[in-house]
Amino acid sequence: MSEPNLQKALTQSDLIHPRSVLLAAIERVAQEIDAFYADAEQPPVFLTVLNGGVMFSGLLSLSLQTRCVFDSIHATRYRSGTSGHEVTWGKWAKLDLKGRDVLIVDDILDEGRTLSAIVQRCQEAGARRVNIAALCAKRHGRCVPGLHVDFVGVEVPDRYVYGFGMDYYELGRNLPAIYALKDGV
Numbered sequence: 001m002s003e004p005n006l007q008k009a010l011t012q013s014d015l016i017h018p019r020s021v022l023l024a025a026i027e028r029v030a031q032e033i034d035a036f037y038a039d040a041e042q043p044p045v046f047l048t049v050l051n052g053g054v055m056f057s058g059l060l061s062l063s064l065q066t067r068c069v070f071d072s073i074h075a076t077r078y079r080s081g082t083s084g085h086e087v088t089w090g091k092w093a094k095l096d097l098k099g100r101d102v103l104i105v106d107d108i109l110d111e112g113r114t115l116s117a118i119v120q121r122c123q124e125a126g127a128r129r130v131n132i133a134a135l136c137a138k139r140h141g142r143c144v145p146g147l148h149v150d151f152v153g154v155e156v157p158d159r160y161v162y163g164f165g166m167d168y169y170e171l172g173r174n175l176p177a178i179y180a181l182k183d184g185v
């Protein structure tokens, strides 16, 4: 493949969700999360999944009333490309998750293999309750059976998407909207 070119990719993509729609969705998700944790006995662990979850995580956390403690992990399956492989772990949480409520915060639910692996590791670490917030979820029937995402911002089509944290060959993460490559690109 030739050097990835973001400007060219944008000409071969559709704008799916503009910034205004994403910001409104994040506000709604924050309210849902606040309602969910209203009776929590201890601050949940707000666990950001690097790298793509960073923009969603930052905006979401600033809109939450819930008092949280913050940590992050890095899990990747796409390794700077547009197709998935097995999950590779970078960093894991520094906090002890034993007995804690954990809210996993990620950019996208696609096939759900990354989120499934993260949930499993949190459970193995002794988390009391594990829930998931994702900025977007892809519409298709290939998601890991049994995986439940509790809080979803927006749906995206079954195409490669990027922007608002998500990369196109590591480019475009700071585009303030979500784009999808056209089929066949």
Ligand SMILES: O=P(O)(O)OC[C@H]1O[C@H](OP(=O)(O)OP(=O)(O)O)[C@H](O)[C@@H]1O
Pocket (backbone or CB within 6 Å): 049, 050, 051, 052, 053, 075, 076, 077, 078, 079, 080, 084, 106, 107, 108, 109, 110, 111, 112, 113, 114, 115, 167
């Ligand atoms: O549902 P799946 O098909 O498993 O894919 C979803 C995962 O893919 C993305 O991470 P990615 O591997 O692109 O890593 P990055 O966030 O560092 O770019 C995203 O952050 C999810 O964790």
Ligand SMILES: Nc1nc2[nH]cnc2c(=O)[nH]1
Pocket (backbone or CB within 6 Å): 078, 108, 110, 111, 159, 160, 161, 162, 166, 167, 168
């Ligand atoms: N950037 C990006 N990362 C993903 N991880 C899983 N699916 C996708 C996708 O469509 N785009």
